[in-house]
Amino acid sequence: MTKRVDSTSTGTVDRRKFLKGAAAGAAAGAGAIVSDPGSAQQSAPSSRPAVTRPTEAAGRADFVPPEPSVDARFIRHPGSDYMVDVLKTLDFDYVAVNPGSAFEGLHESIINHGGNRKPEILTVLHEEAGAAIAHGYAKAAGKPMMTLMHGTVGLLHASMGLFQAWCDRVPVFAIVGHPRNPTSVVNRPHSAQDMGSIVRDFMKMDDEPTNLDVFANIAMRAYTIGRTPPMGPTLLVVDSELQEEPIPDPSKLTIPKLSMPSIPQGDSAAVREAARLLVAAERPLIRTGKLARTSAGWDRIIELAELLQAPVDVGGYASWQDFPSWHALYGSGGPDYRPDVILGLELNDMTASVRGVRATGGKTISICSEYLSQGHNIHDFGNYSEVDVPIAADGEATLPSLIEEIRKQSTGNAARLRPARGERIAAAHKTIRENEIDAARYGWNSSPISVPRMVAELGRQIQNDDWAIVSGHQFTGQWQRRLLNHDKFYRYNGDCGGFGIGYDTPASVGGALAHREHGRLPIAIVGDGDFNFVGAGALWTAAHHKIPLLLIVHNNRAYHAEVMLVQRTAARRGRGNDMVDIGNVIRDPAPDYAKIAQGYGLYAEGPIQDPAALAPALERALARVRAGEPALLDVISQPR
Amino acid sequence: MNRALRVSIACATVAAGAALTLSLAAQQQGQVVGDAARGKPLFADTFNCYACHGFDAQSGERRLVPMNYTQEGFITFVQNSPLPNMPPFPDASPQQLADIYAYIRTITADAPALGDLPLLEDILERKTRAAAE
Numbered sequence: 001m002t003k004r005v006d007s008t009s010t011g012t013v014d015r016r017k018f019l020k021g022a023a024a025g026a027a028a029g030a031g032a033i034v035s036d037p038g039s040a041q042q043s044a045p046s047s048r049p050a051v052t053r054p055t056e057a058a059g060r061a062d063f064v065p066p067e068p069s070v071d072a073r074f075i076r077h078p079g080s081d082y083m084v085d086v087l088k089t090l091d092f093d094y095v096a097v098n099p100g101s102a103f104e105g106l107h108e109s110i111i112n113h114g115g116n117r118k119p120e121i122l123t124v125l126h127e128e129a130g131a132a133i134a135h136g137y138a139k140a141a142g143k144p145m146m147t148l149m150h151g152t153v154g155l156l157h158a159s160m161g162l163f164q165a166w167c168d169r170v171p172v173f174a175i176v177g178h179p180r181n182p183t184s185v186v187n188r189p190h191s192a193q194d195m196g197s198i199v200r201d202f203m204k205m206d207d208e209p210t211n212l213d214v215f216a217n218i219a220m221r222a223y224t225i226g227r228t229p230p231m232g233p234t235l236l237v238v239d240s241e242l243q244e245e246p247i248p249d250p251s252k253l254t255i256p257k258l259s260m261p262s263i264p265q266g267d268s269a270a271v272r273e274a275a276r277l278l279v280a281a282e283r284p285l286i287r288t289g290k291l292a293r294t295s296a297g298w299d300r301i302i303e304l305a306e307l308l309q310a311p312v313d314v315g316g317y318a319s320w321q322d323f324p325s326w327h328a329l330y331g332s333g334g335p336d337y338r339p340d341v342i343l344g345l346e347l348n349d350m351t352a353s354v355r356g357v358r359a360t361g362g363k364t365i366s367i368c369s370e371y372l373s374q375g376h377n378i379h380d381f382g383n384y385s386e387v388d389v390p391i392a393a394d395g396e397a398t399l400p401s402l403i404e405e406i407r408k409q410s411t412g413n414a415a416r417l418r419p420a421r422g423e424r425i426a427a428a429h430k431t432i433r434e435n436e437i438d439a440a441r442y443g444w445n446s447s448p449i450s451v452p453r454m455v456a457e458l459g460r461q462i463q464n465d466d467w468a469i470v471s472g473h474q475f476t477g478q479w480q481r482r483l484l485n486h487d488k489f490y491r492y493n494g495d496c497g498g499f500g501i502g503y504d505t506p507a508s509v510g511g512a513l514a515h516r517e518h519g520r521l522p523i524a525i526v527g528d529g530d531f532n533f534v535g536a537g538a539l540w541t542a543a544h545h546k547i548p549l550l551l552i553v554h555n556n557r558a559y560h561a562e563v564m565l566v567q568r569t570a571a572r573r574g575r576g577n578d579m580v581d582i583g584n585v586i587r588d589p590a591p592d593y594a595k596i597a598q599g600y601g602l603y604a605e606g607p608i609q610d611p612a613a614l615a616p617a618l619e620r621a622l623a624r625v626r627a628g629e630p631a632l633l634d635v636i637s638q639p640r
Numbered sequence: 641m642n643r644a645l646r647v648s649i650a651c652a653t654v655a656a657g658a659a660l661t662l663s664l665a666a667q668q669q670g671q672v673v674g675d676a677a678r679g680k681p682l683f684a685d686t687f688n689c690y691a692c693h694g695f696d697a698q699s700g701e702r703r704l705v706p707m708n709y710t711q712e713g714f715i716t717f718v719q720n721s722p723l724p725n726m727p728p729f730p731d732a733s734p735q736q737l738a739d740i741y742a743y744i745r746t747i748t749a750d751a752p753a754l755g756d757l758p759l760l761e762d763i764l765e766r767k768t769r770a771a772a773e
Contacts, residue, residue, distance in 0.1 A: 437754065441757060443694055450694070457759070560692070571727045578687070638695060638699040
């Protein structure tokens with residue numbers, strides 16, 4: 001701290017001298033331009049005297065970055081220093097930054113006032129990548145990352161990443177710099193009447209503080225709201241001048257104490273009724289969406305399933321892991337299991353469950369924080385469902401009281417039926433897992449490499465590591481859950497949320513960053529289509545910040561799901577199918593992802609087409625990752 | 641003639657008629673002789689079958705190897721697929737589909753026995769152990 005003050009004092013003199021010289025030059029330059037507007041006015045049509053047409057010279061001058069004015073002065077206590085002091089109380093480890101002049105004050109304060117620690121700047125090459133990194137990080141770390149963006153343009157770039165975080169109900173603490181009083185044609189388009197409106201449809205809140213006191217207030221509010229279920233991204237719009245202006249009297253500014261509200265739990269009467277239905281059920285089924293955020297939540301859902309001897313259906317790849325994938329109760333109980341009570345936990349659409357059990361007189365229970373959502377423009381909140389016991393509360397937070405109530409009510413016959421039920425479910429699970437392994441044999445030696453072969457080869461090499469899949473499962477179907485034992489809550493980081501392409505690679509970098517401090521081995525399997533969005537630049541971030549991550553490009557050289565969709569449309573219209581690959585394939589030329597990764601400084605191999613070459617390539621790449629580097633393998637794979 | 645007998649005769653007549661219709665269709669389609677060499681590019685390029693079923697016709701969503709359909713059944717199904725995840729191909733000619741069928745029939749199943757795949761055997765064993773814990 002002392003050193004910083006000393007260097008500042010020295011710098012004061014030098015900087016003042018520099019500014020004086022610069023100001024003199026600016027004044028001379030300004031003088032050369034002054035006469036132009038007048039001459040332009042003279043040549044303007046007399047019928048429109050009030051409108052001054054700028055001359056070319058004046059226009060050019062507008063592009064010149066603003067020079068310091070003659071009274072420019074050293075700012076000892078800029079507002080952005082205080083902002084950093086406030087942000088430091090919110091326990092951010094990292095802030096994703098793609099630089100922009102609208103937040104240069106904050107940028108400088110983070111580095112020099114904050115010492116580039118908590119938060120540390122994570123340099124990203126695209127704002128969407130920054131938002132996706134923050135998204136993936138938040139799920140793996142259990143706390144939000146900050147991301148800084150330039151006015152309008154940076155926010156627009158980031159908007160897709162923020163949208164995905166919104167749909168995934170994940171907090172991202174976003175700040176956009178705002179040149180509210182633009183000084184040139186360059187930053188005029190970066191200013192807006194209502195900056196937050198650009199992304200308001202998919203943010204939990206946004207606000208623009210007018211002074212530093214309000215900044216602190218809004219920062220605390222954004223943080224607490226973002227982390228309260230249903231969670232989501234929040235946005236602070238921060239005026240560039242507020243960052244730059246000196247604090248008149250620092251002693252008058254205080255930093256509010258963070259006051260995090262407790263997470264909402266289910267009403268006790270409703271929980272009691274839910275327990276009654278579950279205890280009385282002959283064939284209960286638990287369905288989860290985005291439930292187990294923490295190790296405690298993971299333990300509770302296992303406890304609940306084993307207590308009831310009820311199967312747990314975690315749904316598709318969009319769900320978080322929620323339950324061990326090799327557990328005997330994993331799944332929906334087998335083809336003959338007809339549930340009479342379905343408990344939905346953080347499942348935002350119970351329509352199918354209601355329809356499924358209602359015909360046979362069954363009941364449904366939903367414990368979901370989505371009921372607390374205030375509603376937004378995006379239709380991602382699921383259908384209205386006629387649930388018998390709807391509970392507006394967080395699923396994970398309500399599990400302890402639900403389990404306690406079930407234990408209380410589990411007397412007599414109800415509890416005696418459970419072991420036999422568990423045995424029947426376990427028997428069905430055995431058949432299912434044998435069929436799954438049987439199916440994995442097909443195409444074992446094929447080239448391109450089959451997806452189960454790719455996953456199984458990976459599994460063999462990481463079975464003794466504390467691994468974590470940080471990409472979505474979207475492009476590998478259920479093979480990862482079938483062939484890799486997802487036995488910890490962090491084994492799978494979930495998918496993108498909004499079913500949009502471009503999330504996987506940068507979000508994997510964010511997830512990997514969160515796992516780094518725990519010494520875990522992060523793995524990502526990303527589609528080539530997804531990688532091509534903003535993924536390549538995210539590799540550089542991983543290399544630059546030494547984030548260990550094995551990234552496997554599941555390279556089928558196309559957007560294959562769309563091939564079928566266009567086929568279906570062509571068939572419906574009777575127009576033949578021989579043209580449908582147009583616009584859907586990524587060939588001629590086929591991108592070389594290993595070369596791209598090498599160009600960004602990563603260890604990379606590929607394209608790997610021979611299945612026998614995969615295991616040695618994995619071994620070499622994993623050695624690099626275990627040593628703390630990112631590495632990429634480009635695997636030419638079967639489409640699905 | 642009692643009611644049960646009348647129903648039985650009626651059912652038998654309908655069944656016989658349906659069988660005759662299918663048989664005639666089969667005879668007509670049976671005249672088409674598939675050519676595997678022509679079928680390969682139809683599978684991979686023209687109709688993009690590989691996109692769902694895999695380049696090897698067996699590592700995709702629905703395995704086509706071993707092919708259990710008759711040629712006639714295959715042609716009828718592909719032209720009129722009722723499945724949500726399988727588009728119908730009404731414009732594909734019986735000859736083209738017979739060629740694809742012939743090509744698929746030339747592909748042998750690449751599915752080593754589980755005993756020859758220690759990697760998968762090990763996964764099954766560990767899965768079984770995990771389920772029992």
